[in-house]
Structures are given as C-alpha cells and as structure tokens.
Amino acid sequence: MTTLTAQLKQRTLRSPLRIVALVAAGVIVAAIVAAYFYDHSRADLISPGVKAAGVDVGGMRANQARAVLERELPRRLNRPIVVSAAGHHFHFDTAATHPRIDIDGLVNRAVDDSRSGWFGSRAIDGITGARKDADVSAPVSYSHATLESLSARIAGKVDRDARDATVKPSATGLEQVKSQTGRRVNSAALNAALASAITHPGDPRRVKAVVSVTHPKVTTAELVTKYPNYIIVDRGGFTLRYYHDLKLAKTYPIAVGMQGLETPAGLYDIQWKQVNPPWYVPNSAWAGSLAGKTIPPGPQDPLKARFMAFNGGAGIHGIDPSEYGTIGHTASHGCVRMTIPDVIDLYRRVPVHTPVFVG
Numbered sequence: 001m002t003t004l005t006a007q008l009k010q011r012t013l014r015s016p017l018r019i020v021a022l023v024a025a026g027v028i029v030a031a032i033v034a035a036y037f038y039d040h041s042r043a044d045l046i047s048p049g050v051k052a053a054g055v056d057v058g059g060m061r062a063n064q065a066r067a068v069l070e071r072e073l074p075r076r077l078n079r080p081i082v083v084s085a086a087g088h089h090f091h092f093d094t095a096a097t098h099p100r101i102d103i104d105g106l107v108n109r110a111v112d113d114s115r116s117g118w119f120g121s122r123a124i125d126g127i128t129g130a131r132k133d134a135d136v137s138a139p140v141s142y143s144h145a146t147l148e149s150l151s152a153r154i155a156g157k158v159d160r161d162a163r164d165a166t167v168k169p170s171a172t173g174l175e176q177v178k179s180q181t182g183r184r185v186n187s188a189a190l191n192a193a194l195a196s197a198i199t200h201p202g203d204p205r206r207v208k209a210v211v212s213v214t215h216p217k218v219t220t221a222e223l224v225t226k227y228p229n230y231i232i233v234d235r236g237g238f239t240l241r242y243y244h245d246l247k248l249a250k251t252y253p254i255a256v257g258m259q260g261l262e263t264p265a266g267l268y269d270i271q272w273k274q275v276n277p278p279w280y281v282p283n284s285a286w287a288g289s290l291a292g293k294t295i296p297p298g299p300q301d302p303l304k305a306r307f308m309a310f311n312g313g314a315g316i317h318g319i320d321p322s323e324y325g326t327i328g329h330t331a332s333h334g335c336v337r338m339t340i341p342d343v344i345d346l347y348r349r350v351p352v353h354t355p356v357f358v359g
Contacts, residue, residue: 047114049131052106053138054202058131062107069103076201077101077140081194085158085209086183092150092194092207097142099198109136140199147194155185158211164218167227167246169267171234171359174243176223182214229350231270231316233336233358235263238328240316240336242349252346255319255326255337261286263334263358268310270354273347277307277317286333305340306347310356318343 044062051057055072057065078095113134162182168175186209193207218226223246230243233254240252257263279295279302281287295301305318318340319326326337338346 043115044111045114046110047130047132049133050110050114051135051202052110053101054135054200057107057110062111065110066103066107069106073101073103073201077198079201079205081197081205081207083154083190083194083207083209085154085185085190086211088158090154090157092154094198094205096150097146097198099140099142099201101140101201102138105138106136109138135202137200140201142195142198144195147198148191151187151190151194154209155187155190158183158185158209162214162216164216165220165223166218167223167230169230169232169355169357169359171232171236173241173248174230174232174246174357176220176246179216179219179223181216184212184214186210186212227355229354231346231350231354231356233263233356235265235358240338240346242346244349249349250345252338252342253327255329255331257332257334258330261333262330263332263336264311264314265358266311268356268358270350270352270356271309271312273309273352274307275347276305277301277303279303280313282313284333304343306343308347308350310358316343316346316356 046057046060046062046065048058052065052069053073054076055069057068060068077099081092081094083090083092113136114132160180160182163177163180165179166177168177189210190207193209197203197205197207227243228245230246232241232243233256234241235256238254238256240254241248242250242252276297278297281290281293281295283292285291297303302319303317304320307315307317309315314334314336316336316338319337321340323331323337324339326332327339331337
C-alpha cells in the first residue's frame with residue numbers, strides 16, 4: 001500500500017514538469033521559427049553602420065542602396081584630386097580617366113556582410129538595432145594611359161634641371177646668372193598614389209608627390225671664386241671694363257681695330273703677358289716689308305709698356321703718347337690700344353687666364 005502511494009505521488013509531480021518542459025520547448029521552437037521568418041524578411045536589408053565605398057547605406061534595402069550609390073558614387077569618383085608638389089598645387093582631372101565601379105557588386109557585398117553568421121544572432125541584432133561598422137569596396141576601373149598622361153603633365157610643370165651659376169658677358173657689361181636647384185617628380189610613386197586615390201573614392205582626395213632635389217655644381221656664392229677677374233671690351237663704345245669679384249672696378253678708354261682688321265669678337269682669356277714687349281709682326285699683307293719680323297722694344301716698336309695676349313697675335317697693349325689721339329677710334333690692326341698709364345694699371349690687376357669678352 002505504501003509503495004503504491006509513493007508511485008502515485010511521483011506521477012503527480014512529473015506531470016507538471018512535463019507540461020512546463022513541453023511549453024518551454026514550444027516557446028523555443030516558436031522563437032526559432034519567428035526568428036527565422038523575421039531574418040528571412042530582412043534578406044536584402046543592410047545592417048546599420050555599413051558603408052559601400054564610403055557611402056552610408058546602413059539600414060537600407062538593396063534597391064534603396066543601389067539608388068543611393070548610383071547617385072552618389074559618380075560624383076565622388078569624378079571629384080578632382082589635389083596634388084601637392086614642391087610648394088605647388090594641381091587639380092588632377094579624375095573625370096578624364098573615366099572611373100567606373102561595380103555598384104551591383106557593392107550592394108551584394110554590403111548585403112552579404114550584413115548577413116554573415118547565424119540567423120538567430122542576426123535576428124537579435126535586428127531587434128536590438130546593433131550596428132555593424134564596415135566599409136565594403138569593389139574594384140574601380142579607369143584609363144591607365146590617361147592617368148599616366150595627366151601625371152606626366154604635372155611632372156612637366158614641376159621638373160627642372162639644376163642650373164650652375166655663371167656669368168653672361170655682353171659688350172655693355174657682365175650679368176650674373178644665379179644658380180638654381182633642380183627637382184624631379186618620382187613619376188612611378190605619383191602614378192601609384194593617384195591610382196590609389198581614384199580606386200578609393202571615400203578617402204580624402206589629396207596626394208603629395210615625392211620630389212627629389214638636385215644641386216648645382218657651381219652655386220651663386222661660389223661664382224666670385226670662379227671669376228675673380230673679368231675683362232669686357234666694348235668695341236662700339238671704345239671702352240674696356242675691368243670687373244673684380246664680379247663688380248665693375250674700373251673703366252678705360254681704348255682704340256680698337258679698323259675696318260677690315262677688326263678686333264675679333266668672342267670670348268677669350270689672357271694667354272700670356274709681357275713687360276716692354278717686342279713686336280712680332282704678323283705675316284699679313286698690311287705689314288708690308290716688316291711682315292714676319294721681330295721689332296725689339298724701342299722707337300720702332302708700336303707696343304709700349306705692356307702686352308696681354310688674348311687671341312694669338314691680338315692683344316691689349318700700350319701706345320706711344322703721340323698716338324693717344326687714336327683712343328676712342330677704330331685705328332689698330334686688331335689689337336686693343338690703351339694709354340701707357342692705363343695699360344700698366346690693368347696689367348697689374350689681371351693674371352693669366354683672366355676671361356676677355358670682346359663684344
């Protein structure tokens with residue numbers, strides 16, 4: 001009797017537990033089914049926080065996202081890229097490269113990214129409004145040849161050769177040409193940076209070009225050392241200008257070659273110098289019977305006091321005071337004539353190899 005009573009009590013206790021278990025199981029199944037159908041209803045819904053090529057499409061259906069991307073992406077893709085190079089700024093015409101992106105592929109990726117994982121967790125995320133921060137991308141096509149052409153135009157405006165400092169002589173003076181550093185755009189790096197900017201339309205459209213610098217062999221500061229002395233012969237103005245450290249130090253009145261025997265124009269240098277020089281008469285018709293002879297210093301020697309050769313037989317020399325009246329005229333057989341005091345003064349100032357420009 002006691003055993004039967006115990007069995008009845010156990011059965012009475014088990015029945016509610018079974019009912020609770022069955023109810024719980026039913027609730028779970030119903031929840032799973034509800035979650036499944038809820039998730040299925042969101043099959044083309046993109047999770048909040050998802051971007052496509054930088055455009056926020058979170059919370060949108062696939063067709064809505066497609067419409068937004070078709071409106072926004074062409075504008076973003078065609079925005080110009082600002083290129084900075086050596087202190088200059090250029091607007092790179094992105095539209096000229098005809099960039100294109102697979103919008104359907106972007107939408108599919110955004111949807112697939114939103115629907116990753118178990119449907120139950122997706123349903124919970126949907127109910128709680130959980131964000132899924134992500135930015136999906138798709139390949140961007142463009143004209144590589146056009147990009148390289150536009151990049152080359154930028155390089156062409158930036159690139160320049162290094163320039164050595166030098167002097168530019170003329171009959172009227174000596175002009176200094178200052179040195180200049182050179183620069184060269186790294187075209188390969190610029191092309192790669194532009195390609196990256198084009199294919200990532202969501203990024204800021206700014207590119208800094210890599211520019212290398214080349215230095216001149218002769219700087220402006222070194223120019224004085226290179227040209228401590230310089231002579232300018234102005235035939236038309238009958239003036240010899242002497243420059244020291246690239247500054248006009250003194251001017252002298254001169255005579256130059258007569259018509260048919262002009263003092264030769266061009267750039268030369270002092271080849272040799274001589275005090276009280278003899279006259280080595282050139283083998284020219286105008287020399288007559290003196291042609292080829294050497295006239296020692298004295299009354300018959302037209303070269304007085306000093307001689308500075310700059311073109312073989314031609315040179316700068318002094319003349320007898322009786323011929324000072326020829327100064328300021330075309331009177332010599334090709335040489336540059338000076339008064340004796342002036343030629344002595346110039347002689348002591350200029351060493352051999354001093355440049356002589358005859359203009």
